[in-house]
Structure formats: structure tokens, C-alpha cells
Amino acid sequence: MAAAVPLGLLVLLLLGPVDWGHAEPPRDSLREELVITPLPSGDVAATFQFRTRWDSELQREGVSHYRLFPKALGQLISKYSLRELHLSFTQGFWRTRYWGPPFLQAPSGAELWVWFQDTVTDVDKSWKELSNVLSGIFCASLNFIDSTNTVTPTASFKPLGLANDTDHYFLRYAVLPREVVCTENLTPWKKLLPCSSKAGLSVLLKADRLFHTSYHSQAVHIRPVCRNARCTSISWELRQTLSVVFDAFITGQGKKDWSLFRMFSRTLTEPCPLASESRVYVDITSCNQDNETLEVNPPPTTTYQDIILGTQKTYAVYDLLDTALINNSRNFNLQLKWKRPPENGYIHYEPAQDRRQPHLLEMLIQLPANSVTKVSIQFERALLKWTEYTPDPNHGFYVSPSVLSALVPSVVAAKPVDWEGSPLFNTLFPVSDGSSYFLRLYTEPLLVNLPTPDFSMPYNVICLTCTVVAVCYGSFYNLLTRTFHIEEPRTGGLAKRLANLIRRARGVPPL
């Protein structure tokens, strides 16, 4: 009976909004976007952002009706009087040197920083309770946040949302670097999304692909923003961001071609019905680089250009709400292909065979103008047999110099030479055409210090062993084979000695 009453209540509540008869515009809206950025190192970064904006002042109203904004977070804001909340879980590290600057980086582990409203009396108590509640929501060990790992920054971490005054007393910051991110943190994060993982961009969020990455960062950001251009009232903005970097070798099997299916093992079928905007952006700024052209399939209908993080960038825009995009094929699989012109290079490598032949590496490289090319080879130093060492092994072993045979373009075209008529120094190398001249250069030989054994050791070992054997074995041998007989001290005069002699001859014990 008790179970049936809430069932009945639930049914009627669902019907309720339709019956009200007031044509109210919904006070919250959802925008979702995915940005795909091919990185200079061949990897690809995907950044999801889901933004729910709620035009409501939580502090003053007693809100009980939640539509798109998740109730778990809305109740947190009102109960703990939060002004801002930023929580992130990250695995890996964003390598700015290889990948370029990130949109929003987060530290490895879990990071939580919160601005409380100035109505809060005991900030530390609210902070402790908040971290406990969040640990339950996100299945993370945030309850380990206490005064030993919390700080109050005084100059940084200014509020990212609207703020009248910034008294840093109401700010708290903590990081747990040991925190692991796994499916159990992703599951509740996905459940906070209005469309969960059933429709829209969130269908791509599958754990077995998202955690097979070099970098995975998911975050929740709550802050107050301006409701309109005049900015006289606030709206609450909830941003859920997820950044992953797919490694070219692990996921892409070494090829630089990417598609949504290869990255997420899924394609997009429909936008989230609750979203007012659902877009996919692809960074095509580096469309032409290094003789490679990036081809995006299906071709974009619109592009977006702007100055992002200090540089001019161009993005191809795909709007999932545009019915023409998904209509024909019922699914949307974005493909990125790198097309490079056929290479004219040549590599020949013969590995060494011990005591038979050396390494041989021959490469034909085209060097671009005004550039520096470095060729490096890794090698390991092995231990030789002890008879193969030279008498002076600590001098080192020589590696033969490398040879560079180059065809250098001439500044001035040369004419073919007459072998007999021109001086000898001009006829060292035959010249085929005058546009370039041939040159053979050598590097220095390499002197390598191989691990050298201590050659005095055999002598030391023999000495020591012989000593030990002599002392131990010798003693044992003596103990086992030596017989002892008691000898009386020789006392008494000549007479006694004579008498003993006679007694010994008779066979009688001596005196």
C-alpha cells in the first residue's frame, strides 16, 4: 500500500506540467559540444562540454522542481551556500610541448576548490561536510580531504563566475594526487547529464575507450553567470567537461587517420532532445602542414574562425540539430584523413650479427630548406668475452664515423668540366648537371667506453680460494689424520734414562 501511493503520486506528477495551462518558457537550457583537435604529434584530443544554464536564484527560492539541472548538485548549492564549485578527476598529464596548450588543464588526481557565499559562518565545517557528500556522489575518496591537505589561496583562484567582492576567507582548495579515475567515477558523472548516456553526444562516452587514453580528465564546474546582457540577475551554470587524448599508436595503430568510430567505437545517431544546441567542432587550422593535407569527411557546411588562446584558429562546425546532417545515413561518423604526397625516400638497414658483421644503416633524406635535421640512433653496450678485450680496455672502443653524401644545390650553375683541360682539384667528382654539386662529408669517430671487467679479479680469486682451502682443508685433514700420543717429560738422571732404555727393550712400561 505504501509503495502504491508514491507510484500513484509519481504518475500524476508526470502529467502535472501539461495541465497547468501556463505557457512558461523553460528556465533551464542545455548546450552540448564536442571539439576534436588533431595534435601536432599525431594524436587527437577530444573535449566534451555539457552546459546546463538555470535561470533561478537558488539562494532565495525554496526550489523543489528540477528539470535539466541535476537535483544532487542543486541541493548541494542551497544546503552549503556555495558560490562556486570546481571538481576534477584526471589521469595522466597534458604534454604541452607535444600537444600544444590545453583548453582547461587539471592536475593529476582529484582537485576540488570551492567559493562559499559570505553568509557561511563556519567555512571549515561546511568544507568538510561538502567533501564527504561529494565523495558519495562521485564514488571517490574525497573524504580524505581535511585540514592537512586544504589551503586557502590568497591571490590565485579568483572566482570564475560573478563576484562582487572576493574575500579569500571563503575559498578552499584541496588536491588528492593519489586519486584514481575509473569507470566508477564516470558513471555518476554521466548520470548527472540530462540525456544521461542515451542520446546526443553522451552516447560516445564509453568507459572502455575513454580510459584507454594518454590523458583523461573529467570535471564539474558550477558558477553564477549573467542572465542577460545587462547582467542584473544571475543564472547558475553547470559545466561538465571531459577531455581525452587518444594515442596514435595505442588506438590508431600507428596511422594518423581518425574517425569517431575508431576513437569511441560508436557513432552519433541523434542530438539530445533536451538540448538547445548540439555541435561538433573540428580544428582545421593545421590543414596544410608538412606536405600533408587534412581532409574532413563529411565536408563541413560552416566554419568558425576566432582567436583562441592567442592564435587564429579555424573550426569546421557540424550541427547535430541540422536534420540534413544525419538524415541520409542515420548515423554521423566524422572522419579525418591525412593525405600526403608519395614519399621519395629510401632506408636500408642491416642489423649486426655478433662477431660476424656490423650494423649498416643507409638513408636517403630530403632536407627542407632552412631547417635542422637530427638523426640519432640508440644503442646498448654489451659485455665482450674476456679474451676479446684489448690490453688497454679502459681506453674505449671506436665506432667508425658516419658518411654523408650530399647533393647540394648550387648558387650559380656550373658548366660541365673538361677533364683534361681543367685543374685537378675540379675533377674529383663527376658532375652530371650544373644545378647541384656532389659532396661527401664524414663525422668524427666515436669513442665508446664499454663496461670493462676488473682483470685483476682472477688473480685475487685464486689467491683467496687457495688460502681458504689451505686453511680449512688443511686443518680438517690434520685433525682427521693426526694421531696424538702423550709423552712424559724427561726427568731424572742418566741412570734413569739407561734403565728406561733397558725396559723399553724388554717391552715393559718405563719408569
Next chain:
Amino acid sequence: MAAACFLCRSAASLAVLLLLSFRSLAASQLEDQAEQFFRSGHTNNWAVLVCTSRFWFNYRHVANTLSVYRSVKRLGIPDSHIVLMLADDMACNPRNPKPATVFSHKNMELNVYGDDVEVDYRSYEVTVENFLRVLTGRIPSSTPRSKRLLSDDRSNILIYMTGHGGNGFLKFQDSEEITNIELADAFEQMWQKRRYNELLFIIDTCQGASMYERFYSPNIMALASSQVGEDSLSHQPDPAVGVHLMDRYTFYVLEFLEEINPASETSMYDLFQVCPKSLCVSTPGHRTDLFQRDPKNVLITDFFGSVRKVEITTETVSLQEDSEIMESSYTEDRMDEDLMEPLKYAEQLPVAQIIHQKPKLKDWHPPGGFILGLWALIIMVFFKTYGIKHMKFIF
């Protein structure tokens, strides 16, 4: 003749009557038995699943716990009624060749980690203290709901533990142990506080039977994977993952549970037969002397599944519209819009302001009792030594 006839007729009728009464008695007995079979007296189910081992080579213990978690969820117990404690993270471990997966079989057929897992206590939170607090309910008030065992006296609780154990103890994370006496006392506390109706305790460790030897509270049924003096063995390693994937006992229990669906009527007695010595190498044991009902009458789904008693009603309930509240709040917003001045965003790095800001003075607190006492003592000694006449020079 007539008397004989009458006698025989009465005898016949008596016999018929007796026969009828016997039959009805037998029928009602059958009915009682049938009713008892279906009724166990519990209204909700909880599960506490604990893996106590850390480190990559103990992958199989996490896989054990997750297999039971998977079965229990599949049979109907929701995440809010499951307290899952995993002492280490295997799925997203850097040594896992397939991240976000935990497999139970060597051909990587079954990913027991799934896409919908919610781990309540993980990594360093799995300690003996936290486990006992969860069981007994003596939890700090700030603990979130998902980490609590909110059972009542009509709850059937399944407790599954796995890890490394010995005679009388179970090791937690290689740094502490829980003894069988502590566990038995915790269960007695639960009984005294009416925190369970019936309790099923399963343990898959070496010498597991020693852990249930000391139980003394009623309504507990216990299963263990090996007897005292025996080791529980693991099932099979996987060459790709590089470690053993499951323990034998839990592997065969999982195989057994995969056959169960929420409506099946398999009894606990069949669970006792799972994994005989030929398959398990160790001898699984069980203890039912503290349990009131006969294990043959106890359904598997009494502990592994979830009971939901639903009553359908045809009455309608009418609710009052609260649209007036919504309207008033909306107009309130609009009124205030014109009164307030525009808000602005804070500057992220106001260099001039930062350079010139003074360091915050800490709030002044009056000296505490100890300092006051110390000063009082000093002043008293001074005046005792030099006399009260010096007071006038001070004041």
C-alpha cells in the same frame, strides 16, 4: 445381521471420515509447507561485498568481488543497497592491458567491471575499522548515504569477503587483520541493534571455515571455500593479463549464479553442492546450525536477489496544483531586475591588487584556560612572596 451391517457401515463411514480428515490434514500441512517455502519474513535485501587485497597480483580477488556484485545486481538488488568495497583499482591500473575492464574468464569473455559500477569504498578506505563501522552502523554523521548499510530488522544481508586469510583471521590490504572473534562480535552487535533479519556470510580465502567458527548470533548461514588447514586455490591465469583471474570457488559459484534468474526457486542446499573437492581441490564448508529455516527451503534469491512487494491500487489520488508558488517566485525575479545594479565578473589576475594587499591578520582569540591559569599562578606566587603591599604600585 442388521447390527453387523450397521456396524460395518458405521465403520466404513468412520473410515471414510478418518480418511477424509487425514487427507485434509495432509493438504493443510502441504499448504503450510508451501507457504513457508515462499515466505521468509524479509522485506528488503542488502549486500556488503568486500575485497581486502591490494596489488596487481591479487587481481583475482577484485574479480571475485565484482562477479558477485554483478550477479547480485542482475538479480535485482540496486546500487543503493549494495556496499562495494574494493581495496585496489585493477581496471584502471597502468598494468592492465585492457583498461576499464576486469575479466573473470581467460578468454576475456565476461567483463565483470561493466559500465555501470559504483564502488563505495575504494583504495585506502577499505580498512577493518570502516568495515566494522559499516556493519554496526556506527558511522560518522558526515558519511554519505551510499556508504551506509541502512538495514533494518526485516533485511536479509549478504556479506561476501575475499582476500588472503589464515586460521582465524583475514588480512586487510597487507597491513592489518580482522579476527573471527571481532567478526562474530560485530554480527552480535548487528543482532542486538536489530540490523538484520537473516544473514548469509560467504568467504573465499585460505582456511575460510575458521572465520565462521565463532559466530554465535541467530539467523546466520555461512559458507566458506576451504576448511581449516586447507588453501583456496585460484582458477586459471590469463597470458595477456599475466595474473590469475579468479579463485576456483567463486568461479564455480558465479557459474552457478549465472543460471539463476529472479524467479528461480533453487535453494541454498544447491549452493552448498557447488564446487566439490574434485573441482575446487579444497573442501568448501558451510554452517547452518544458527539458521532457523532448513536450507532446502531457503531460496537463493532470498539473499542474492531483491524482494519487492508491490500492491496495485485502483484508487485515484488527487493533488493540489502548486502553480501559485511558481508564479509568485517568477514575478519576484522580474521585479528585482530593475532595482539591482549590474554584476560583474572578477578579474582573474589583478596584479596591482595582489602586490598591494596586506597579509590577512588572523582573528584574535582570547587566551585559553591554560594560559590564564598559568598567569594567575605566577601572580599569586609573586604576591605571596612579596606581600600584598606591592599591589598599589601596580594598580
